[in-house]
Amino acid sequence: MSAESGTNFDEMLNADGSVRPAYAEYRQWFDSQDKSWLRRQDAEAERFFRRIGITFNVYGDDAAEERLIPFDMIPRIITAREWRKLTRGIEQRVRALNAFLQDLYHRQEIIRSGRLPIEALRNNEAFLSQMIGFTPPGGVYTHVVGIDLVRTGPDDFMVLEDNARTPSGVSYMLENRETMMAMFPELFTKIPVRPVSDYPRRLARSLRACAPPAYKGGKRPVVAVLTPGIFNSAYFEHAFLADQMGAELVEGNDLRVVDGRVCMRTTTGYKAIDVIYRRVDDDYLDPLSFNPNSQLGVAGIFDVYRSGGVTIANAPGTGIADDKAIYSYMPEIVEFYTGEKPILQNVPTWRCSEADSLGYVLDNLADLVVKEVHGSGGYGMLIGPTSSKKEIADFEQKLRAKPSNYIAQPTLSLSTCPIFTKEGLAPRHLDLRPFVLVSPDGIDITPGGLTRVALKKGSLVVNSSQGGGTKDSWVLDE
Amino acid sequence: MLGRGASGVFWMSRYLERAENTARLIDVGFHLALTRGNRQSQDEEWKSVLTTTGMLEDYCSKHTDFGGSQVFNYLLRDRDNPGSVLAMVENARTNARVVRTSITNAVWETTNEGWMHLRDLLSRPVRETNLGEVLREIRRIGTLVRGALEGTMLRNEVFNFSRIGTFIERADNTARILDVKYYVLLPSAAWVGSSLDNVQWDTLLRSVAGNRAYTWLNAGSMDPRGIARFLILDGQFPRSLVFSYDKIRSNMAGLAKEYGHEVPAHQLLRDAGDKLNQVTIEEIFEGGLHEFLQDFIGKTIEIGSAIAADYRFSE
Secondary structure, three states: OOOOOOOOOOOOEOOOOOEOOOHHHHHHHHHHHOOOOOOHHHHHHHHHHHHHHOEEEEEOOOOOOOOOOOOEEEEEEEOHHHHHHHHHHHHHHHHHHHHHHHHHHOOHHHHHHHOHHHHHHOOOOOHHHHHHHOOHHHHOOOOEEEEEEEEEEEEEEEEEEEEEOOOOHHHHHHHHHHHHHHHHHHHHHHOOOOOOOOOHHHHHHHHHHHOOOOOOOOOOEEEEEEEEOOOOOOOHHHHHHHHHHHHHEEEEEHEEEEEOOEEEOOOEEEOOOEEEEEEEOOHHHHHOOOOOOOOOOOHHHHHHHHHOOOOEEEOOOOHHHOOOHHHOOHHHHOOOOOOOOOOOOEEOOOOOOHHHHHHHHHHHHHEEEEEEOOOOOOOOOOEEHOOOOHHHHHHHHHHHHHHHHEEEEEEOOEEEEEEEEEEEEEEEEEEEEEEEEOOOEEEEEEOOOOOEEEEOOOOOOOOOOOOOOEEEEEEEEO | EEEEEEEHHHHHHHHHHHHHHHHHHHHHHHHHHHHHHOOHHHHHHHHHHHHOOOOOHHHHHHHHOHHHHHHHHHHHHHOOOOHHHHHHHHHHHHHHOOOOOOOOOHHHHHHHHHHHHHHHHOOOOOOOHHHHHHHHHHHHHHHHHHHHHHHHOOOOOOHHHHHHHHHHHHHHHHHHHHHHHHHHOOOOOOOOOOOOHHHHHHHHHHHHHHHHHHHHOOOOOHHHHHHHHHHHHHOOOOOOOHHHHHHHHHHHHHHHHHHOOOHHHHHHHHHHHHHHHHHOOHHHHOOOHHHHHHHHHHHHHHHHHHHHHHHOOOO
8 A cells, every 4th residue: 555665664773774682683593594494493383273173263154154263473572672562552551451441331420511512422332331330340441452553663663453342363363472482492592582372371461460359269260262153253252262271161051040150061060250351342232231142251240240140251331441432532532541651552543423524534435444433343434545546436425325334544554574475575654552461560561462463465454354464563672 | 062063073973984984985986886897786786885875866866877976976076066075074174163172183184185185086087097096095084083182192181072973973874874784794695605695795794894804813714693793793893883882882891980960862872782792693683683783873873863852062
């Protein structure tokens, strides 16, 4: 797209083609490797992923029900200094997100103060009236958050999106590292890379720290991962995390409410669960409180939740915080709850619900990225610079019909990092999703995260459902 | 463990066992087709393979003749056949995915890799020239997964449910194979001593991988009662009815020990097992071999259902 290589920031190379210090040791190693051996390792990695079943399902794609997310062997490297700043910014943002949710479902001070218009909540399906006046165990709303970051310059990291519902991809962060360590062990003896492998243990600890009032101590709180089942696109991850945490992997039909607790059907009877790490959407959680046709949830779980019988992570109704309409207010939100200027910037965003903004967006469609407010996964969006006249005209119709459904952002000159291709190294655009755990004990950020990379030259779309790949993400030790 | 998880490992093992037994039946059908020129008796052989696997009716609704490659392709890979070997291995793998957190990486990976390999092998019609390779691969998957279970799994409820699945299926399959062919073991004036008898008996033993063992135990001499005794009552032969029931009992005992109590299925199994251990081959023939096998198959189904209910496989 518009961001041709050379005009944007490259993670590995300076503008003059010299290697940046963070990549110096890696590049030296890479240049000394036999390229045909590297190619063999590449093929080996793919076999490895298939064998252990790290696949994702693509909806409506029958023939290739389970696909691999392509893995690129060139790591994305972040220096200790860069990471320190990111950590501070992420922590600030996640603290604000939780305070924001607590406020929205209680006194709504931010609306009273005029910093957030009430329209942002009205008719917003992500706002759950059932959560009003209720405080989740430990006061934690977003137990697991993924913050999508993009970079446009040496010191310019921006938040593209907050994922406060059920962010996925952490299994790729872990398996990518495992794969790299298996393929190139010597790299990790040469270069001090901060480990990520204890994420599942930290997740389990963090979830257990949020046990509900009904948990009376004694044995450790019982944690279960609730999955929609093997046909869900992220099933591998659900199973993987349950396995690594030593938690049960349950489906809706394993659960029922017994004596005011949510219980799972074991071979010897029903057994109470204290904390449910759910990977099903709010709407499917409880057919009694939400979508009555849901087969994925548990009838009555919401009443149990409200009466302190179970912890649901993330809390229902957190989606309002990562809604794209809310996103544009994040700078105000951060300032309102932390009293500080945001450390991480937002991408400039036009709210098409506002007449002035809409006018600007309509005049500049060919240069902008327009997103649906409630969309995800790169669907239902327009990337002006790569779209045909007809595509833009069609999109304009939709936009005019319901402006409040859209936001627009400038086409960013995203940073690139080389990937390994048949022809050698080639720069591709990428983003970074660090994973953040929140518990009453504090905020815990795993060093690194998931780097998603566009595999097509010039493409800015990194979503796995749209042909993006992933890289191992290294944070260097001090 | 979750009831659904118990069901998952149980069925994973059942499907793998059934796939392996179907492969062996196909092997025998093919072997006979090679040794017999007579088209009609070849057809009969394929028909009895289809009967044993319970697919004769479905097959006949789609095809009018019993050409060997048509039959084995139907049994191995026909997309419209929910009981094809490919579908069974797929089912086994799907169940393994469901219980991914209860089984070891080694068990999952062998199941998954076996499925991937078989899917590739069966992506094109199987010809007589590569049938042997395909059948070997199917048997290999079963062997490797059992080996991985044996070598890497904790000896706990998960392992026990898996073994129970294997041996419920095996008991059922051996009984069905015998039942479809029971008449070859009955005394018949016209057949006694004919070479046809020997071929039939050998076929029967082959379809449960028992020909070598039987020959070794009996110094090469074959007689119908001896064969029936071997397949039903021999506690050394790993595919006999008695052996399968012994294994189910010991794994059920493992569950009772782990859980600290028995369930109704235990009594059901104990009664059926005691009966099986006391009966003689003479009594079986007196009461009718066919009747005995029908009764046994029914009892095995009953025990399987009781286990599923007692251990809450589903709501």
